[in-house]
Amino acid sequence: MHICVIGGGLTGLSAALRLSGAHTVTVLEMDAEPGGCLSSYRLPDYAIESLYHHCFSGDVHLRALISELGLSERLEWLKGSTGYMVGGSISPLTTPLEILRYPHLSLLEKIRLGLFVLGSKKADYETLDEIPAERFIREELGDQIYRSFFEPLLKSKFGERRSEVSAAWLMSRIAIRSDRGSEGERLGYIKGGFVELIDALLLRLDEMGCRVETGHRVSSLQAVEDGWMVDGERYDCVISTLPPQETGRLSSLPLPSLPYQGSACLTLATSSDPTDGIYWVNIGDSAPYGAVITHTNLLPFERYGEHIVYIASYYSGTPPDDCEELFISDFCSRFSIPRSSIHWHRLRIEPYAGPVYLTGYRSMIPDPHPAPGLFIAGMFSSENYPERSMDGSVAAGEAIAQSVMEWSP
Known part of the structure; x- marks a missing residue:
């Protein structure tokens, strides 16, 4: 078969890898560089992801792919540190002692929170899918723990829709992030960056005869007899990794419009460390x-020669026109960073950064085979429920490839 894969992100490239060789595969990617949300800025001395990334020890599909591509020795495990900025100061929350010293919760509240986190891996996501996270936390842990610990996380991630997000998403997030020892969270990163994973995938696909066409934004998707026309070229079947509503718009099929949010992520390099050695700081203040x-509080500063910082925001609708200047001005003021110490900065706007996991989201997940010869997979797939990840994206790509192989035109 001749198969078209729309989208050259991790899901699309993983699907193409499983189908190439046995089939003729063409990947159409709208950006100049494949990788989707895992694409990188290629600077003179190093490459760095345009959106912050790390992986987890439980990412079995991603780690298997890394091994298959001969990159296992490049995967290193690092200690991630976290903190909250409240009232203009950062409270570290990495070690048990730091959590005990956290000034915005009582000792009893900290004990309740610790026991709650320990029980997160036993959560029943099917039941929690119908329960708002805010209500669940208030009922289980009380208003103070919600306001001082969970609300900043939900607000930074989902903004005004935070009260609609399901407890299934929150508990999944806690379970994923609870792989930590006494010195912090265990996080994975590929030496040289995840660009090495994308480059290795592209090299393997090229060796298998797969064509990856960049700078190609698909504008037409039409069912024809025994196949599909994509921008005037016929294929036996199509895998679309676009959000379902975008595939529906292109194909005129009644695919569901899932709730998505966008992200605005500013990456910058600076001479000084803004977060006092802490990798990830959630902002509790307005x-x-x-x-x-601060990427270089996870990875060694010496690899880059400058501090790499991500300033991350999620939004609904469209971000402010001046968000780059807004981010820089607030960051310099809030963290006492002279603007002159910023070496470079780049803003990435991603309109479909990920689904909003509202209550009842599980029932919204679309059929991966909505029409003869058309398959869909991506961040919205069941493999990425109840929280999207690189591992889920690889799993979604491999699962949809298997569905194509089992399908008979």
Whole structure:
């Protein structure tokens, strides 16, 4: 078969890898570089992801792919540190002692929170899918723990829709992030960046005869007899990794419009460390962004020669026209960073950064085979429920490839 894969992100490339060789595969990617949300800025001395990334020890599909591509020795495990900025100061929350010293919760509340986190891996996501996270936390842990610990996370991630997000998403997030020892969270990163994973995938696909066409934004998707026409070229079947509503718009099929949110992520390099050695700082104060992630507090500073910082915000609708200047001005003021110490900065706007996991989201997940010869997979797939991840994206790509192989035109 001749198969068209729309979208050259991790899901699309993983699907193409499983189908190439046995089939003729063409990947159409709208951006100049494949990788989707895992694409990178290629600077003179190093490459760095345009959106912050790390992986987890439980990412079995991603780790298997890394091994298959001969990159296992490049995967290193690092200690991630976290903190909250409240009232203009950062409270570290990495070690048990730091959590005990956290000034915005009582000792009893900290004990209740610790026991709650320990029980997160036993959560029943099917039941929690119908329960709002805010209500669940208030009932289980009380208003103070919700306001001082969970509300900043939900607000930074989902903004005004935070009260609609399901407890299934929150508990999944807690379970994923609870892989930590006494010195912090265990996080994975590929030496040289995840660009090495994308480059290795592209090299393997090229060796298998797969064509990856960049700079191609699909504008037409039409069912024809025994196949599909994509921008005037016929294929036996199509895998679309676009959001379902975008595939529906292109194909005129009544696919569901899932709730998505966008992200505005400013990456910058600076001479000084803004977060006092902490990797991930959630902002509890009022700010135009929800988190500041200092990449060089996870990876060694010496690899880059400058501090790499992500300033991250999620939004609904469209971000402010001046959000780049807004981020920089607030960041410099809030963290006492002279603007002259910023070496470079780049803003990435991603309109479909990820689904909003509202209550009842599980029932919204669309059929991965909505029409003869048309398959859909991506961040919205069941493999990425109840929280999207690189691992879920690889799993979604591999699962949809298997569905194509089992399908008979």
